[in-house]
Amino acid sequence: MxxxxxxxxxxxxxxxxxxxxxxxxxxxxxxxxxxxxxxxxxxxxxxxxxxxxxxxxxxxxxxxxxxxxAGHAPAHPEHGLADPPMAEANRALEAILAAHHPYPALVVDRRWDLVAANEAAYGLLAGVGAELLEPPVNVIRLSIHPRGLAPRIANLDEWRAHLAERLHREHTSTGDSFLAELHDEVVAGGIEPVTSPALVVPFQLRTEAGVLSFISTTTVFGTPREVTLSELAIEAFYPADEATRRALG
Structure with a gap:
């Protein structure tokens, strides 16, 4: 019912x-x-x-x-990203991703499925299991899976704790049961509290160029009136230290 x-x-x-x-x-x-x-x-x-x-x-x-x-028509339209009304929004997303190069940036929807990414972001996925790159690519699962990025994340415990906290907040905000499932996957096996002197939780990834350390920012569309746009977020990563800046510069 x-x-x-x-x-x-x-x-x-x-x-x-x-x-x-x-x-x-x-x-x-x-x-x-x-x-x-x-x-x-x-x-x-x-x-x-x-x-x-x-x-x-x-x-x-x-x-x-x-x-x-309540028996009323929906008030907020919903379109696919490829639909004509979304053309300007798509151009804005493409421009933001391109302008962020050489640093990685990606666009995700509310359930953390990958919508788009720039070349720098795709460049960090070397060695990831092919099955994890089959659409829809879930960025959370890509991060924590043994055949994903997990073996290469230098501060995996800290990063998993960060993801768990964020998913908890997002589930509380949206009520989306899928986010609760993702949260449970992240915390499976336990999450150890991690204390760090850093002002933000870095994302530290082992690469051929050494350990790259990033801080991330999240950008959303201001005052969206369309469902799909309201659920998109741009995750942009910036160097957290001089070594990473030199490696990507």
């Missing part, structure tokens, strides 16, 4: 650790009306669904699900 709009709103409210009074005040509705929506006694309008979802920071894909459950 499909969940009702009220049930979904209640689940998101609880995920955000808000009381009905908290959400009602934020959305400028009465607690009674909110209670009736959550229990199914009142069918919310599309504008009410969007108002509540905005206050709950519900991702666009899930906002559409709540709207459908």
């Amino acid at each position: 499909s969940a009702t709009a009220g049930t979904l709103i209640r689940e998101w409210r609880q995920r955000r650790h808000l009381s009905q009074l908290d959400l009602a005040n934020r959305a400028d509705v009465s607690t009674r009306h909110l209670s009736w929506i959550e229990t199914g006694r009142s069918r919310p309008t599309s504008s009410m669904v969007l108002r509540l979802c905005t206050q709950l920071d519900v991702p666009l894909r899930e906002q559409n699900q709540v709207l459908l459950a």
